[in-house]
Amino acid sequence: MAASRLIPILTLAIGLALPVHAADESAALQVADTLVEDAHGALTAQAGADERAERLRAALQSSFAFDIWERFLIDPEKDGFSADQMIEFRALLPGFLANLYANQFGKGLEAKPEIIEARPARKDILVRAAIPRANGKNLPVDWRIRDLGDRGHMVIDVMVGGTSFLILKRDEFRGVLDQGGPEGLLDFMRQNSI
């Protein structure tokens, strides 16, 4: 019992010892602006579906911290993945998130999303964007951006109405993993990636 308790405590101590970078609102706004710009460009490009998907994936690739997404999405069950399965998971994740992005924000896009504001959320910055909808209203989206030091500011979550996409997908992934294990999840991701 003592050993099992000691490990998280030590880990916590190590975690606390790591340098924490103060979030920079202007940098976060820049990241969000670039992401929205690139993603909008990709989604509205006069090109084939594959090219649009590639451009959207590339937009996310440059701004999303996939390692953090990966940690929250599959961390407890990660040990059950083989090396090959992990490689495939990492390969599929950007396409999966790009597909999610396209499904959630890419329908009926007529005007470019507008960056509204940035506000602190603990050690991160929430950048609010308004995505125009077909009914004329705006969908409020928050990009959660974290300062990752040398890697710069990156998106670690997307939120709509206070609901975290990362938490929702984490829950969804756990359900799929419980049902079909790593292979089942990879299959699910293959079907939902672009």
Add this chain to the structure above:
Amino acid sequence: MAQTNSGPAARLVGAVVAAVSEAPGIVLGAYALAIAASIWAATGLGVDTDSSKMLSPDLPFQSRALELREAFPDQKTAMLVVVRAPDADRADLATAEIVEKLQDAPGIESVFAPAIDPFFQQNGMLYLSVEEFGDQMTRISESANLIAGLRADQTLGGFLSAIDQARRLAEGGDRSEDLDTIYAEAARVLDAAAAGRTEPFGWSAAFSGEQGEGPVLRVINISPSLDYTLLNPAKPALRAIEAVIAGIAPQTGVEIGITGDPALRAEELRSVTAKIFWSLGLSLVFVALVLWLALGTVARALLGLGALLATLILTTGFAAAAVGSLNLISIAFIVLMVGLGIDFAIHFLAHLDEKAARGQGPALAETGRSIGPALLLAAGSTALAFLAFTTTDFVGMAQLGLIGGIGVLIAFAVSITLIPAVVALRPGLARGQARGPRRLRAGGVPGKRVIAPMLALAGVMACWWAVDARFDADPMNLRDPDAGSVQSFGWLIAQPGLSPLRVAVLAQSPQEAAQVASTLQGLETVDTAIWLGDLVPQDQLQKLDLLDLAWPSLQHAAEGSPEDLTESRQITPERLAEALTGGPKSAGAQALAEALTAYASAADPLPKAGLEQALFASFPLLQARLSAMLQMDEVTEQSLPTPLASRYSSADGRYLVEILPKADIRDAVARSAFVLDVQAQMAEATGAPAQIEGATTTVSRAMIQAVLIAGLGASLLALITLRSLLGTAAIVLPVALAGAVCMAASVLLDIPFNYANVIVLPLIIGIGVDTGIHLALRVREEGSVFDTATPMAAFYSALTTIAAFGTLGLSDHRGTASMGILLAIGLCATVIMCFALTPPLARMIHRKS
């Protein structure tokens, strides 16, 4: 007769009675002074209901318990208010109200209610497993905008609108089932509202997704300011808590109880004393009636009652001087003395009538010489039976033994001094014959030759069950099961993790505490072993990481403005019901659709304002909890609330390890297995269950010891007086058989011996030997006993005693009641055995000699 009446005992008692009858005024004056002094002394007599003090503090398990109490004194004095409600919100609302009102109540030092304590509001979720924590964060994240919407508009329209928007979003994301608990809870509230009733919405359970079965318990720990000038030092606090609870507005399904040692003891004292006086009054009525029957006239009955009252007062005075404070066992001396105190008066007055009828005048001295040896022997043997307990480690019973033993001697002294003094002044009191059957003639009983052997056989057969007699040292089994404190205690025991019945080990260091907990955790009978280190949540890194992830959701729920994520529309109960019916099917959605329709079409529903009150009454609790959770942070031993930390670490630097059992240890077998299991690893383990087990062993040993001493002592006294082994056997054998019958009855009626009724066996010996001596000596004097006043006197004496003891059975206090029942059974058996067996045996010996 000549032999007995000329012995030293006869001469001594005769001389005393003669001297008294020469100067009755002086004797009565002396009694008046003694009684006045006793009444003055008795005003300072207290009652201590602490059952743990009934055994010697030098016993190893007692000294360990004392050590624990010294290290953690609050455990003994803390009081617990237990709130039991159908759901968490109602429990928390009542808890919050009680805590707020207790802050300014007199006699209260501190109040700690974990359920609403800021520390647990903030960090309570860290005590969940990582998986449970993650699930909760998911629910909060999913519901963030719903909560924000409900927070912004706490009207029926706002409620329906927020639910409708959440429904559409959930259906869009194929997650409709996530709202099922909220739908179900709303359906319950609306169903009640349709019927015109108020059922508050349980927000905590709806959002946690945990609709638990059975009631929710909340515990408020209260440290009272103790006033040691009072018999119950926690009494002011107890009164204040009772007043606060009385002032709480009643809510459907919410029950509030007070328990903890001071409350249990106070109610126990109340249940013992409440009916002890009722019992005493009834005893006195019975005694008066029996006296009138036994002594023939009202004046003689009053004389007998006066002698009894004098005995009671003088014995109470002695008790005050000797022990100062009675315990739950020794308080029964009052009733015992009614029964025992009258015996001597009846025998003396019956003999006086018999002697007076034969000669001229009151014949006091002759009566003293005649009855003196029997009375002296009876007093000696009964006193010995009581005093036998003073030699054991059973301190509680030793006290009753001392008071009872001396009380019997006082009763004897009163019968040979006070009664002759009054008779000397009023000689007419010497005469008066018993009413009822003039003589109890054994010869007149049909089939007498069969009855005696059959009774003897029955006594021998009773030994078959008697060997299974057991002692139950659990103090909870003595208490009135209907008492509020006992019921509240039962609520706690029934709830896993809250049972106060725990074994404890004191450790000198955190390392030792962790080691002890680790060792005991693996035992088969142990559910959990907890020490201070266990109060620091595990896997905090992972949980805080998840919190960090969900923090913006939490903030949105607690502080944010609701986002309009779907197309707004005017929503009514009917429209929402229609939408739910048309959406994905689920039990909650269907129930809510039906409830909305029922409410919309109800003839006499709860008014809208009432429904809004029902919907949102406990919503502030959810808001407060979410706001507090925004500050959730790492918990360390240092950041634990002091009332919690001080429960497990003492002021002198020692650590408490608490061990909770897997089984319900109200069951004696499970308790014994649990304690033995733990003590096999940690011999120094203490706590209530260990104390009960230790007490069981000690008291069982004390019972055997006392019964042996009483039996041997009484036999020796009888042997010295009768100078005959067979004569002694004629007295002792029926009593032994009666004891076997009583023990068999204890087994067959499932009334185990306990702290209160354990006096029965030595008492049977004392009273049985008394009766046997009177009967045997009369056979020896007269050749036959049933032609004399003795059987009638013995019969009425026993009847008085049985009537007096039987009234104890009326007590709400289970221990006292069991004492009354077992004593009545035991004494009936004693009288029957003595009347059936002693005279024929004594006659056989008399004929031989």
